[in-house]
Amino acid sequence: MPVGPAGFPSDWLADPSSPASDVELALLLVNTLDLLEDPADRLRDLTWLTHALESARHDGLAGELTARDLPRLRRLRDALRHVFETDDDAQAAAVLNPLLERARAVPLLVASGDGPASLRVGLGRQGIAALEARLPAALAAFVATHGTGRLGVCGSDPCRCVFVDRTRAGTRKYCCSYCNDRLAARAYRRRRRS
Numbered sequence: 001m002p003v004g005p006a007g008f009p010s011d012w013l014a015d016p017s018s019p020a021s022d023v024e025l026a027l028l029l030v031n032t033l034d035l036l037e038d039p040a041d042r043l044r045d046l047t048w049l050t051h052a053l054e055s056a057r058h059d060g061l062a063g064e065l066t067a068r069d070l071p072r073l074r075r076l077r078d079a080l081r082h083v084f085e086t087d088d089d090a091q092a093a094a095v096l097n098p099l100l101e102r103a104r105a106v107p108l109l110v111a112s113g114d115g116p117a118s119l120r121v122g123l124g125r126q127g128i129a130a131l132e133a134r135l136p137a138a139l140a141a142f143v144a145t146h147g148t149g150r151l152g153v154c155g156s157d158p159c160r161c162v163f164v165d166r167t168r169a170g171t172r173k174y175c176c177s178y179c180n181d182r183l184a185a186r187a188y189r190r191r192r193r194s
């Protein structure tokens with residue numbers, strides 16, 4: 001698979017040269033389960049996620065996670081996957097609202113001095129506690145703006161990696177160009193056989 005330094009396809013992130021958004025961090029966490037990899041679960045330890053966070057320019061978060069956080073990371077991952085899998089905003093709300101309430105993911109207004117003030121969730125929290133507040137909040141804001149239709153699961157069986165659809169027409173079907181090509185190659189072989 002054509003991968004970046006952390007072992008994830010470069011087309012998972014909109015702009016690899018700037019820090020990943022919290023929606024993209026949610027994507028990276030959900031994609032720690034990758035059925036094309038052996039073993040499929042990359043959260044047996046923190047190696048992959050730490051590298052992914054560093055490559056996504058979140059060294060701070062990467063350094064704050066410890067092995068004790070793995071069960072909470074897996075629970076957060078499994079819950080957030082439902083938001084990418086559903087095309088029903090009400091179902092997304094049913095998943096995200098309890099996470100938001102449990103994490104007390106309250107947006108706080110932060111004045112910056114020179115630029116405009118911003119709303120920040122999970123302010124002052126670290127590591128897993130920050131992720132438990134920020135990732136559901138980011139996905140909730142994303143769904144409120146774009147709907148669940150812009151979050152998807154790769155259609156290149158058996159891959160179940162998720163993606164954010166930034167295409168103008170909202171027609172993205174695969175998590176990365178590798179899966180797109182893999183499916184095209186399979187269709188080509190099928191055509192040649194028949």
Ligand SMILES: [Zn+2]
Nearest residue numbers: 154159175179
């Ligand atoms: Zn895929």
